[in-house]
Amino acid sequence: MKLPPPGNRTVAVAESGLMAAIGTVLFLCWLNPLLYPLSVVLTPVPVTLVTFRYGGRIGAAALGCTVMGVTLFLGPTNGFLYLGFFGIVGYLTGWLLHTGLDPDRLVLAGGSLVCLYDIIAYYALEGLMGLEDSVGGVKKAMLGWLDTTSTWSDPGFHIAAERLRPAVIDFFQFPLALFFFVALLTFVTNYVICAVVLQRLGVKIPMPPGLLFFRVPAPVAVLALAVAAAGSWTLDGTLIRIFQLNVAFLGYSLLSLGGLSLFLCIMNLTYLAPGYRVVALLLFMVAFPFWSLLGFIDSLFDVRALAASVMG
Numbered sequence: 001m002k003l004p005p006p007g008n009r010t011v012a013v014a015e016s017g018l019m020a021a022i023g024t025v026l027f028l029c030w031l032n033p034l035l036y037p038l039s040v041v042l043t044p045v046p047v048t049l050v051t052f053r054y055g056g057r058i059g060a061a062a063l064g065c066t067v068m069g070v071t072l073f074l075g076p077t078n079g080f081l082y083l084g085f086f087g088i089v090g091y092l093t094g095w096l097l098h099t100g101l102d103p104d105r106l107v108l109a110g111g112s113l114v115c116l117y118d119i120i121a122y123y124a125l126e127g128l129m130g131l132e133d134s135v136g137g138v139k140k141a142m143l144g145w146l147d148t149t150s151t152w153s154d155p156g157f158h159i160a161a162e163r164l165r166p167a168v169i170d171f172f173q174f175p176l177a178l179f180f181f182v183a184l185l186t187f188v189t190n191y192v193i194c195a196v197v198l199q200r201l202g203v204k205i206p207m208p209p210g211l212l213f214f215r216v217p218a219p220v221a222v223l224a225l226a227v228a229a230a231g232s233w234t235l236d237g238t239l240i241r242i243f244q245l246n247v248a249f250l251g252y253s254l255l256s257l258g259g260l261s262l263f264l265c266i267m268n269l270t271y272l273a274p275g276y277r278v279v280a281l282l283l284f285m286v287a288f289p290f291w292s293l294l295g296f297i298d299s300l301f302d303v304r305a306l307a308a309s310v311m312g
Helices: 009-031 037-042 047-053 056-074 076-099 103-127 134-150 154-172 178-200 220-231 239-269 273-284 287-299 301-312
Strands: none
Touching: 009 037, 009 047, 009 056, 009 076, 037 154, 037 178, 047 056, 047 178, 047 301, 076 103, 076 178, 154 239, 154 273, 178 239, 178 287, 220 273, 220 287, 239 273, 239 287, 239 301, 287 301
């Protein structure tokens, strides 16, 4: 990975100030419903670019200036929201790119660091700032869905909902897997966007591992399934139970991602017309509960390797 020439210290300070101003304006686009999607996608990018170019110290200065700018215009609460949702992701992406880590380690390190910050922000800072419980909304939505399911005429749905309710309550006592999965997706999204922007500027950045070839290793898949199955014999509310539920959630999410990856890889190898591909994708989206099963089968038998051997 080749870094562009950083220039002198004055240029670095000027560029960091410019990127901070751009980041502040992008965050202000939250207030415009038409520009909201653009804001969500691009707000972390300026901090990433300046941190990648000049390193952690200048990047931290740009991040601090952006937080102060957002705070000046929208108040301290929004300054904290910028830091949590965008600032820390942008800074860590740029800093890790600056270190020259390979894409696999970079994604794992970035997702873990963002997850760590999110946990600290949720359990320590949200209470101090008097913010609404962000994770509590997800828990409330899931319990509401279970309440709706239990009212359906089929008694099987009622039984399943009653069994899942204690598991949902236990999981949200410490939803580590949810924090990590969201942090990983957020980091990878910013990584891809910044890599595209930097490549447009003539800087070669290795892209993260492609989704088409994502596959959960067989030992990890089997271990996750075993830990999840063992949850049937543990008491509700215990630390072991919470750990098992986190492993089950993370394993299910990764296997579902593996199933989606296998489907997209198969579609990429076919010669279906675009219309048929859209129909197949819509049908596959409806079959979401079976994604994890497809991912588990791929983990055990490596369907891509089998297909390659058959096709020669």
